[in-house]
Amino acid sequence: xxxxxxxxxxxxxxxxxxxxxxxxxxxxxxxxxxxxxxxxxxxxxxxxxxxxxxxxxxxxxxxxxxxxxxxxxxxxxxxxxxxxxxxxxxxxxxxxxxxxxxxxxxxxxxxxxxxxxxxxxxxxxxxxxxxxxxxxxxxxxxxxxxxxxxxxx
Amino acid sequence: xxxxxxxxxxxxxxxxxxxxxxxxxxxxxxxxxxxxxxxxxxxxxxxxxxxxxxxxxxxxxxxxxxxxxxxxxxxxxxxxxxxxxxxxxxxxxxxxxxxxxxxxxxxxxxxxxxxxxxxxxxxxxxxxxxxxxxxxxxxxxxxxxxxxxxxxx
DNA sequence: TACATATTATAGCAAGGGCTATATTTTGAA
DNA sequence: TTCAAAATATAGCCCTTGCTATAATATGTA
Ligand SMILES: [Mn+2]
Ligand SMILES: [Mn+2]
Ligand SMILES: [Mn+2]
Ligand SMILES: [Mn+2]
Numbered sequence: 530x531x532x533x534x535x536x537x538x539x540x541x542x543x544x545x546x547x548x549x550x551x552x553x554x555x556x557x558x559x560x561x562x563x564x565x566x567x568x569x570x571x572x573x574x575x576x577x578x579x580x581x582x583x584x585x586x587x588x589x590x591x592x593x594x595x596x597x598x599x600x601x602x603x604x605x606x607x608x609x610x611x612x613x614x615x616x617x618x619x620x621x622x623x624x625x626x627x628x629x630x631x632x633x634x635x636x637x638x639x640x641x642x643x644x645x646x647x648x649x650x651x652x653x654x655x656x657x658x659x660x661x662x663x664x665x666x667x668x669x670x671x672x673x674x675x676x677x678x679x680x681x682x
Numbered sequence: 683x684x685x686x687x688x689x690x691x692x693x694x695x696x697x698x699x700x701x702x703x704x705x706x707x708x709x710x711x712x713x714x715x716x717x718x719x720x721x722x723x724x725x726x727x728x729x730x731x732x733x734x735x736x737x738x739x740x741x742x743x744x745x746x747x748x749x750x751x752x753x754x755x756x757x758x759x760x761x762x763x764x765x766x767x768x769x770x771x772x773x774x775x776x777x778x779x780x781x782x783x784x785x786x787x788x789x790x791x792x793x794x795x796x797x798x799x800x801x802x803x804x805x806x807x808x809x810x811x812x813x814x815x816x817x818x819x820x821x822x823x824x825x826x827x828x829x830x831x832x833x834x835x
Numbered sequence: 836t837a838c839a840t841a842t843t844a845t846a847g848c849a850a851g852g853g854c855t856a857t858a859t860t861t862t863g864a865a
Numbered sequence: 866t867t868c869a870a871a872a873t874a875t876a877g878c879c880c881t882t883g884c885t886a887t888a889a890t891a892t893g894t895a
Contacts (some may be wrong), residue, residue: 554811556746588841593705599845603883619891649835651823658704668808668814670804670805671804713882752874772859772861
């Protein structure tokens with residue numbers, strides 16, 4: 530039985546219960562974001578490679594991510610199933626409209642966060658590094674707060 | 683063969699190579715951080731439960747995280763292997779010194795980030811939510827920049 | 836054109852986090 | 866003290882990301 534309805538133990542205040550539910554929702558959502566983070570990174574990188582060289586090859590993705598080639602192949606297969614990516618055997622990888630949209634949003638968040646961290650006095654290299662992780666966990670509201678700060682200064 | 687030493691394709695500028703290596707390192711490190719994120723959450727939560735009730739029970743951890751009980755049992759077994767946690771069968775879970783240290787650091791980062799986001803004008807509930815994800819991806823330098831900002835205002 | 840080399844695919848392994856169903860143990864209330 | 870209910874453990878499943886080794890294909894150059 531669910532511990533929330535256990536009458537035997539300490540009875541939390543209704544404020545605390547609200548807080549717990551909120552926290553649980555945050556945990557749930559963050560587990561989801563952790564999964565989506567990999568998609569973001571792949572799609573943003575693919576967009577980047579296409580912008581620079583016209584196509585995204587498996588080797589290049591693997592090299593940039595610091596991961597073995599079969600790992601990339603497998604993730605790309607999933608992204609293909611999910612309609613994020615187009616590819617033929619032995620050919621380069623391209624983005625669908627859905628994939629491109631996610632890539633653009635990811636890049637946007639990435640850039641804002643790097644700019645923001647630098648504005649906070651963080652070293653550019655470290656800002657870039659931290660942004661690679663933070664970008665996946667920033668809500669629209671927080672991103673807007675960052676943008677507002679950048680406008681303000 | 684590694685694509686970085688491929689002479690046939692476009693030859694990147696040495697600045698670009700440096701940037702690529704930096705990015706690859708960021709990706710590698712962030713994959714590591716993604717794993718450690720779960721440890722942080724568990725240990726911080728266990729510390730929280732111990733502070734409030736004197737012990738951390740599997741049910742309570744599961745309930746708070748919004749996860750099934752066997753999932754918690756399995757993760758706790760790993761944390762035990764890793765020396766972060768102490769537990770006997772059918773008994774509550776406690777922290778080792780190593781585990782407590784990580785929990786304290788996690789809580790510290792968590793609090794700083796919540797305060798910082800609120801100082802940036804983010805709604806408290808959203809700040810709490812975003813912090814739950816961001817906390818795992820903030821370097822010491824960035825955290826200090828946040829603290830410096832909080833001191834400044 | 837032929838073939839060496841680079842690239843991609845496939846097979847198969849490990850570990851981790853999630854789940855449900857079910858067995859076992861603890862515990863509080865009658 | 867007993868026993869039903871709560872808590873925990875265990876078994877067994879799925880899916881994902883990572884890896885290495887190796888097979889298949891593409892491609893540029895001789
Ligand atoms: Mn990233
Ligand atoms: Mn990014
Ligand atoms: Mn967290
Ligand atoms: Mn936290």
